[in-house]
Ligand code: BDR
């Protein structure tokens with residue numbers, strides 16, 4: 001599998017990237033970055049550091065520094081001021097990002113190898129929308145487009161209660177991306193909530209004696225404490241679940257295809273994904289909505305990436 005990852009790393013993004021880098025048979029050929037959880041100027045060094053931790057190489061590209069239209073502010077409460085959980089003792093990196101813009105890199109790679117790349121988006125869809133706007137043939141050249149984002153039962157995680165962060169952050173971009181791709185695969189917020197990692201598993205994995213496990217432990221404690229304060233059943237894995245079903249599609253236990261778009265105007269619902277469950281719109285299905293996953297399989301992917 002030839003893969004491009006688009007990310008606003010981000011604590012859970014970092015774990016998703018690690019999972020891809022540790023997957024035999026997956027070649028991560030580019031990592032494009034975008035403002036989301038934190039500003040892109042912090043996302044870039046975070047991704048470079050993940051490559052250091054995993055001792056892997058991939059070109060990293062700086063992308064959009066703000067949403068298309070929406071106002072933006074960082075999610076420091078969830079991801080820390082650095083986007084990696086206020087990681088103390090952070091080692092410096094010698095790596096540098098490429099000079100090419102992320103959107104140009106997306107278009108170049110798709111043109112060099114049409115029909116070959118799996119594109120996994122872990123943040124707001126700003127870069128993806130810009131690529132599709134610059135070259136309307138871009139989506140057709142992508143083999144498979146998977147994204148973490150959206151709600152399927154209107155139970156979100158943002159100030160707009162029905163909206164999920166990645167879509168809420170840049171609703172116009174999400175609207176454009178979903179309209180541009182003939183088919184996308186969506187890993188939603190409610191599916192994330194329904195598939196936590198147990199706290200026992202989380203403690204065991206972050207207690208492993210490896211650089212990768214120590215990194216996960218050091219960077220995930222802010223998020224873990226926040227999740228515990230909400231009394232959720234376990235540690236939540238939004239971006240890692242999207243990556244897990246990409247590197248191992250047989251982890252999907254239940255999914256269905258629907259016509260999906262994004263609300264752009266509602267006073268309370270801007271950024272909500274609107275799903276035509278009953279086929280009443282007359283629009284053809286454009287999103288495969290993932291509903292259930294094999295969590296033993298996800299835990300096995302975590303063990304492999306932290307080993
Ligand atoms: C999404 O928003 C970010 O906080 C996470 O990295 C994930 O991509 C979850 O709503």
Ligand code: CA
Pocket residue numbers: 007008009010012013036037122123239
């Ligand atoms: Ca993310």
